[in-house]
Amino acid sequence: SSPAVPPTPGDPVDPTGPALPPPTRPSGGPTKTPPAGGTTLNGTVTSGVEPNCLLLDNYLLIGGPRDLLKPGAKVTVTGRVQRDLLTTCQQGTPFLVETARRG
Template sequence: MGTTLTGVPEEGVEPGCMILKDKGQTYLLVGGDETLIKSGRTVTVTGRARNDMVTTCMQGTPFEVTEVRLA
């Protein structure tokens, strides 16, 4: 079982990077259903933080998404 986050994803400072703020933390969403993530609506994502993952995005802790659903 993974961690669950809820919020409205927004575009990061780098093109193609989507971030989600939950409980004062900023996460970089990696994977998941992009149509739901980019919907502009509140979503609940399940997955796990990946501090070992290297990305080209300049914001947030990488969060590997395994499930996305509209909240």
Template sequence: MTHFDVMRRLTGPLAALMVVALAGCSAGSREGDPIPAPSTSSTAPTPSTVPAVPPAPTVAPTATLPPPPLDPLTPRPSGANTPKVVNVTGTVTAGVESGCLLLEGYLLVNAPTSLVYEGVRVKATLEVRPDLVSTCQQGTPAMITSAQRL
């Protein structure tokens, strides 16, 4: 007798045993069973026994947020801090990121590419803007207010 013959002979009785076992599991508890069925009475606490949760305290703001940074092309409101203006002469170098240009440690934010590009020597007036965000990862952001090739 091969193992296939043995499996064929055991499959019928094994299947019948599984059906009986599963039917017994779904029948629920009957009197005399060692495991009683779960009770249907509620054991949840009544609203009078639940301790009240105090409301979360409200906190008054202690400081105001600073205004959002200004767009480089937006004129500043009157009375705003006057930005630092510097005159710089030097050779424009490329930054570590593509498209970033530096002049003597300043990141040229709005560099006109027809006038200012890598390797050209320029004299420029810059408005230093450390409040600007850049992906160039180096240099202090500055906007060119005027530039002249040398």
């Protein structure tokens, strides 16, 4: 049998696509999963420097309803930061949107 090769990161995430599930962890002990909607952000959505990239307070919005999340929209979003997520955008800390509403 051949030796195990560690996995390599996949393609960057398209920020207009659906939010990805949290990465799985190897078994061997209990793990804690952060609660859904762990962080709430409020403010006005701005365009990123790359096409289809949306920012809110220096967070890159990943997923969420694109009919609501548009440049200039005042919104409240809940979700979680995913710092290790690779994206096609060149700015912002990735934030996986779980819910979004105007306001």
